[in-house]
Amino acid sequence: MDTMTTAGQRTASTPEDAGTFRQRLLDGLASAIVDNGYRSTTVADIVGRARTSRRTFYEHFEDKERCFVALLAEKNAEMIREIVASVDPAAPWENQVRQAVEAWIVASESEPAITVSWIRDVPSLGVAARQLQRDSMAAFVTMIETLCDTDEWRSAGVGPVPRQLILLLIGGLRELIATTVEDGGRVSDITEIAMRASIALLDPRR
Structure with a gap:
């Protein structure tokens, strides 16, 4: 069963509870970033x-940075899944680029505060953030x-694409x-x- 803190808030006592509380903490941080940065x-x-x-928080994370x-990491994985799912591998390669870019932008625009925080705040953090x-x-x-x-990309003479590009x-x-989000524009x-x-x-032919 769940245990209770002195503040009357629950802490996790089973693996299922732990996953739920961890997600609630991540959602709590996401909400706070939107409002406060x-x-x-x-x-x-x-x-x-x-x-x-706070006890439950420290059962899951060492600190705010972690x-x-x-x-x-969760948002990144989610974005990659959305981009991959949006691309039709049988479509002309230029269409696939549009599909991927549009999915990337939709995902970024859905949570602009998280997007900017990712790009602006992570570089100033420690080793764990650099690994991220x-x-x-x-x-x-x-x-x-x-x-x-x-096959579609190779037949068009485009793929595979060098890692540097x-x-x-x-x-x-x-x-x-x-930059677009920070300037108040729409992604x-x-x-x-x-x-x-x-x-x-x-496209190496351009």
Whole structure:
């Protein structure tokens, strides 16, 4: 059964409970970032929004930074799944680029505060965050390598795409999205330029 804290909030006592409370803490951090930004968010903010206790928080995470890293890792994996699911591997390769870029932008625009926090706050954090950056970049590189290494891409004389170009593509899209959000613009407004730039970068014939 669940145990109770002195504040009347529940703590996890089973594996199922642990997963639920962990997710509530991640959701609590996400909500706090939207309202206050990552740097102004405290552990008290997170547990208050998660309706649980500091004890439960520290059962799952060493500190706020580790919670942030876990949140971004989850969001990253979710975004990659959405992009992959949006791409039709039988479509002309330029159409596939549009599908992927549009899915990337939709995912970014759905949670702009998290998107900007990812790009602006992570570089100032510690070792765990730097590892997250490397893991995230590796996952996106693998995703793009896989999407571009198909019969459709090879028959068009485009794929496979060199890793260096993929790194340039990812970095450019992230910075463009972050700058657009920070300037108060709509991420969807950059869809066409992002698509044209991606096609120009990925096509060695241009």
